[in-house]
Amino acid sequence: MLELRNVSKRFGGVVATDDVTLEIERGEVHALIGPNGAGKTTLIAQISGMLPTDTGRIVFDGADVTRLPAHARVRAGLARSYQVTSLFRRFTVLENLALAVQARSGSSFSFWRPVSSEAALVEEARAIAREVDLHEKLATRGGELAHGDQRALELALALATRPRLLLLDEPMAGMGPQESGRIIELIERLRERVTVLLVEHDMDAVFRLANRISVLVNGRVIATGEPQAIRQDPDVRKAYLGEELAA
Amino acid sequence: MTRAVPIFLLLLAFPLAMQATDNLFYVSLASRILIYAIAATSLNLVLGYGGMVSFGHAAFFGAGAFTVGILSAEGVSSLWIAWPAAVAVAALAALAIGAVSLRTRGVYFIMITLAFAQMVYYIFVSLKAYGGEDGLPLQGRSSVGLGLSLAGDLAWYYVVLAFCAAVLYGLHRLSRSRFGRVIDAIRENETRAEAIGFPVYRYKLACFVLSGAVAGLAGALIANQSSYVSPSLLHWVQSGTLMIMVILGGVGTLWGGALGALVLLALEHLIADPQVGWLERLAPNYQDHAGLAVGLVLLAIVLLAPQGLAGIFSPSPKHPGGSRA
Amino acid sequence: MSGTLLLEQSLNGLQFGLMLFLLAAGLTLVFGIMDMINLAHGSLYMIGAYLMATLVQATGSFWLGLALALAATAAIGAVLEVSLLRRLYGRDHLAQVLATFAIILIANEVVRILWGSQPILLNPPPSLTGPVTLPGGLEYASYRLLIIGVGVLVALLLYLLVSKTKVGMRVRAGASNREMALAMGVDIRRLFTAVFALGAALCALAGALLGPILAVQVGMGENILILAFVVIVIGGIGSIRGALVGALLVGIVDTGGRAFLSLFFGAFLPPQLASAAGPAVASVLIYLLMAGVLFFRPQGLFPARG
Numbered sequence A: 001m002l003e004l005r006n007v008s009k010r011f012g013g014v015v016a017t018d019d020v021t022l023e024i025e026r027g028e029v030h031a032l033i034g035p036n037g038a039g040k041t042t043l044i045a046q047i048s049g050m051l052p053t054d055t056g057r058i059v060f061d062g063a064d065v066t067r068l069p070a071h072a073r074v075r076a077g078l079a080r081s082y083q084v085t086s087l088f089r090r091f092t093v094l095e096n097l098a099l100a101v102q103a104r105s106g107s108s109f110s111f112w113r114p115v116s117s118e119a120a121l122v123e124e125a126r127a128i129a130r131e132v133d134l135h136e137k138l139a140t141r142g143g144e145l146a147h148g149d150q151r152a153l154e155l156a157l158a159l160a161t162r163p164r165l166l167l168l169d170e171p172m173a174g175m176g177p178q179e180s181g182r183i184i185e186l187i188e189r190l191r192e193r194v195t196v197l198l199v200e201h202d203m204d205a206v207f208r209l210a211n212r213i214s215v216l217v218n219g220r221v222i223a224t225g226e227p228q229a230i231r232q233d234p235d236v237r238k239a240y241l242g243e244e245l246a247a
Numbered sequence B: 001m002t003r004a005v006p007i008f009l010l011l012l013a014f015p016l017a018m019q020a021t022d023n024l025f026y027v028s029l030a031s032r033i034l035i036y037a038i039a040a041t042s043l044n045l046v047l048g049y050g051g052m053v054s055f056g057h058a059a060f061f062g063a064g065a066f067t068v069g070i071l072s073a074e075g076v077s078s079l080w081i082a083w084p085a086a087v088a089v090a091a092l093a094a095l096a097i098g099a100v101s102l103r104t105r106g107v108y109f110i111m112i113t114l115a116f117a118q119m120v121y122y123i124f125v126s127l128k129a130y131g132g133e134d135g136l137p138l139q140g141r142s143s144v145g146l147g148l149s150l151a152g153d154l155a156w157y158y159v160v161l162a163f164c165a166a167v168l169y170g171l172h173r174l175s176r177s178r179f180g181r182v183i184d185a186i187r188e189n190e191t192r193a194e195a196i197g198f199p200v201y202r203y204k205l206a207c208f209v210l211s212g213a214v215a216g217l218a219g220a221l222i223a224n225q226s227s228y229v230s231p232s233l234l235h236w237v238q239s240g241t242l243m244i245m246v247i248l249g250g251v252g253t254l255w256g257g258a259l260g261a262l263v264l265l266a267l268e269h270l271i272a273d274p275q276v277g278w279l280e281r282l283a284p285n286y287q288d289h290a291g292l293a294v295g296l297v298l299l300a301i302v303l304l305a306p307q308g309l310a311g312i313f314s315p316s317p318k319h320p321g322g323s324r325a
Numbered sequence C: 001m002s003g004t005l006l007l008e009q010s011l012n013g014l015q016f017g018l019m020l021f022l023l024a025a026g027l028t029l030v031f032g033i034m035d036m037i038n039l040a041h042g043s044l045y046m047i048g049a050y051l052m053a054t055l056v057q058a059t060g061s062f063w064l065g066l067a068l069a070l071a072a073t074a075a076i077g078a079v080l081e082v083s084l085l086r087r088l089y090g091r092d093h094l095a096q097v098l099a100t101f102a103i104i105l106i107a108n109e110v111v112r113i114l115w116g117s118q119p120i121l122l123n124p125p126p127s128l129t130g131p132v133t134l135p136g137g138l139e140y141a142s143y144r145l146l147i148i149g150v151g152v153l154v155a156l157l158l159y160l161l162v163s164k165t166k167v168g169m170r171v172r173a174g175a176s177n178r179e180m181a182l183a184m185g186v187d188i189r190r191l192f193t194a195v196f197a198l199g200a201a202l203c204a205l206a207g208a209l210l211g212p213i214l215a216v217q218v219g220m221g222e223n224i225l226i227l228a229f230v231v232i233v234i235g236g237i238g239s240i241r242g243a244l245v246g247a248l249l250v251g252i253v254d255t256g257g258r259a260f261l262s263l264f265f266g267a268f269l270p271p272q273l274a275s276a277a278g279p280a281v282a283s284v285l286i287y288l289l290m291a292g293v294l295f296f297r298p299q300g301l302f303p304a305r306g
Helices: A040-048 A070-075 A093-104 A119-131 A147-159 A177-190 A203-209 A227-232 A234-246 B004-020 B024-049 B058-073 B079-101 B106-125 B153-176 B178-188 B190-195 B200-225 B236-249 B256-272 B277-282 B286-304 B308-313 C003-034 C041-059 C062-083 C093-115 C142-164 C166-176 C178-183 C187-210 C220-235 C240-266 C271-296
Strands: A002-011 A014-024 A029-033 A055-060 A078-081 A165-169 A195-199 A212-217 A220-225 C131-133 C139-141
Touching: A002 A040, A014 A040, A014 A055, A014 A220, A029 A040, A029 A203, A040 A070, A040 A078, A040 A165, A040 A195, A070 A078, A070 A093, A070 B190, A078 A147, A093 A119, A093 A147, A093 B178, A119 A147, A147 A165, A147 A177, A177 A195, A177 A203, A203 A227, A212 A227, A212 A234, A220 A227, A220 A234, A227 A234, B004 B024, B004 B153, B024 B153, B024 B178, B024 B200, B024 B236, B024 B256, B058 B079, B058 B106, B058 B200, B058 B236, B079 B106, B079 B200, B079 C271, B106 B236, B106 C093, B106 C220, B106 C271, B153 B178, B153 B200, B178 B190, B178 B200, B190 B200, B236 B256, B236 B286, B236 C093, B236 C220, B256 B286, B286 C093, C003 C041, C003 C142, C003 C187, C003 C220, C003 C240, C041 C062, C041 C093, C041 C187, C041 C220, C062 C187, C093 C220, C131 C142, C139 C142, C142 C166, C142 C187, C142 C240, C187 C220, C220 C240, C220 C271, C240 C271
Parallel strands: A029 A195, A029 A212, A078 A165, A165 A195
Antiparallel strands: A002 A014, A002 A055, A212 A220, C131 C139
């Protein structure tokens, strides 16, 4: 589904991603883990198109998207959610989601007809809200939601673009066990419909959800494989998992 | 929007009342205010709704005016040709300037729009054949044909009022439309707007061009207002004045441009009118130093009441959009 | 086209460019570190010129007047920063534009009240009113050579200050990473004031030196301010080196354009058209230059932030 070949990015003297080669298979939940500063968010930014790649190629569903601008990749089915919540804070939940639906349904160079009259948009926005358990908060402004709800909306926004591949950047950031559970269930439900590349620190979630795991350290992929294999890989333990698994 | 109907009716009746009380001068002043309301509203679209701090709006305003002026000098005075031409020229200028400027952001964007507008000023001022620095007089207002004339104050007022009402209604519809939503979203969170699939640059450019086109319309009207085109219309102080109107009236609100134009021009008239005896006694020669008053008031507004006047009347959740680096 | 004409115009371009650099340097630092767009920078230039004219008359000495004018304008700049401009840091750019635009209006009026609407006279020092003969036979105004000299000296000093001293290092750090600069604490506010005062002094220097050549009048700041903006856009915000390169480019292109375009057009256009087209295109030339640079490098030639 997604193929990264020798993808790199430098910032001045700092190498953020270093010759990353990775393959994500259709329908899987592929987790990307690694210590802080390993370059995970940079990689996500490169895949989504917000950050240009210095070297390498990104192939999505057979098509080379390396030079394609971010918005075009979204239209092609590649969506992303953010680690640091990035919503339309002044807009209500409904308006947030309707906007994402609007983005992929027809042209928005329409200057006269009120958006509120487009029943289809509103209906679909409602449906997505129900999926993430926000259907009772449709009229609440994004900025006024509780943290857990904000993260749900964050994910829902990406979902509303009807992606085929979803890039989730630490969806459970700053959440307690109960709130995380909600997100984990949501991702479980998505499993059949959408391929997921999940960046996470929460190891319980990772081992529960992931079909395969890749480990990123200092911008390089040091291992890829099934969860059990990764757990036991000596390089991975040395570089990263050591402290967490010892517990 | 429900406030609009009584206001509109008032504006319809206004010139008739002035005619009855033998105060026709105020009709001409009102026409002027309405034209600046259109210009300020066009800036409000790109600045308040779009969040793009364009400091070169005078370029489009003046380009529209000069198009009418130059065509008139060349013998083309029909409004059916001159006015659409003015809008087209302004829109093209906005397309060219916007296409380059919108690739930058923050402080760069502001400076670049200012610089390009100044460039447009120099271009027109260097056209000695069309007045250069002295400006370009027209032979009279644009001709309509069909036996009608725009020469009379009343007829002119109603034409301008019609355009102003159309522009405001258009903005009202636009803000609720798909396009309006996207622009609003871009102003709120540009990165996310791109990340959900909107080609942000294209929408910003469209907004910029649309606002330039409307400014061009205002320019065509202002050329007709006094049958004279002054190069000061293109000067960056004019850009600043339009911005003052927008912030005075309320950035990002429907009536912001109109309200600001009304207040600023009414004040300007008040200061220039020699009959304000009590002010004269309070501060002799105050007319010479109007700039000081405007500056102080503007500074006060920015520091103390950033919502402008419309914000006082209807505190809306819309806060002044602005660029940040 | 003679060699001496070319040399003369090159020197003029250099002189103009160096003065633009003085303005641009202060401006680019303020933009880069405080992320503030400051339209009133031109007003400081104007105030510097006016104070210079008055102080030279009062003290009878060009050099004493210059020193006092620099100090006074720096002080005014500092007061302005502490009392008003400080409130604008962190606010959206629209607010900054409008507030500093307001300051321009106020400054112009205050100057008009104090000195009147007519341009006032500022003369070069008596020792430098005559021409100097340069190698090659060109007779060039000695005063202009002084300006070039001062410009080069200040450029060097600024370079040393910014790249070799600790203060300079903080300034550069601030220009390239504002969050880091802000995290450095209370000291940073004094640094801001100092940067601003330095910028004001540079403005005053430019205004005072250019006063005898250009007119000292109300509104003189605005025209040169826009040129300074163009310089910074070309050079890159926050970069002193960019300001220098940009200023020299603008100075030379502008001066050269005005001097030679009519001649250039005369080669293949009828004389009337050539003499009309020349100045027209010349005034537009630097904006075309700016657009050209932006097309390839939207952040300027040497942006301080990567």
